[in-house]
Amino acid sequence: MKKKIALSWSGGKDGCMALHKLIGQGHEIACLITTVPIELERTFGHGEKMEAILKQSEALGIPVHFIRCTFKGYTQSFIDSLKDLKNKYQLTSAAFGDLYLDEHRSWGENTADSAGLEALYPLWMKKDEAAQALQDFADSGYKAVIIRTQDNVLDDTWLGHEIDQQLIERMKSTPICPMGEAGEYHTFVYDGPLFKKLIKLQFGERIQMETTTRLELEDLSLIEK
Structure with missing residues (x-):
């Protein structure tokens, strides 16, 4: 049965993999949903500029809705927004890109249920399958760069690196989850099979935060493919 889905979207590889899998299964992604702290105007998940998420939305041809x-x-804002989007798009489901953390899945299932929607976890796997998942992404044709690192596990030399075979080999010598499921690193996807346009970008300054370092993305523009 074809489902009509709102996909939780932070701009990174996991959400992109979930998007690709759901569309491959024949479902319709009616919209992307991204949470934004009222006072910051940047995404909750990765601290990315709203402009960057809007560029992804346009490149993919899928509308994005920001939950301020x-x-x-x-949680209540998320539920309220899902209810509104359910009515607007006649949604059946809300999808999330989480991989194996049970507490994340429980939150999503409870939140979706409160909005009268089915919760979908298209990437759900065992923890020891994360390395293969990273390899699958690198082989998928999508392009992503690391934009944020957790200082106690990865230094800022990882920032700006493509998710490619060279990075995968380097990742093998680290003690973290290869997919960064615990927030060890975050990525930004700028091209791939579902992208109707390429997102051209430049790397800006590196900003030291309380426990993480963020690489700013600048001069974002869309290029016809």
Whole structure:
């Protein structure tokens, strides 16, 4: 049965893999949904500029809806927005790109259920399958770069690196989850099979935050393919 889905979207590889798999299964992605702290105007998940997410939305040809919320009211804002989007798009489901953390899945299932939607986890796997998942992404034709690292596990030399075979080999010598499931690193996808346009970008300054370092993306523009 074809499902009509709102996909939780932070701009990185996991959401992109979920998008690709769901479309490959014949489902319709009605919209992307991205949470944004009211006071920052950047994404909750990766701290990315809203402009960058809008460029992805346009490149993919899928509308994005920003959920402006506070940390305290995050869950209720998510539920309320899902209810609105359910009515707007006649949604059947909400999908998430989580891989194996049970607490993340429980949150998504409860949130979707509260909005009257089915929760989908198209990438769900065992923890020891994460290395193969990273390899699958590198082989998929999608292009992504690391834009944020957790300082206690990865230094800033990882920033700006493509998810490619060279990075995978380097990743083997680190103690982290290869997919960064615990937030060890975050990525930004700028091209691939479902992208109707390429996102051209430049690397800006590196910003040291409390526990992470973020690479700014600048001069984003869309290029016809």
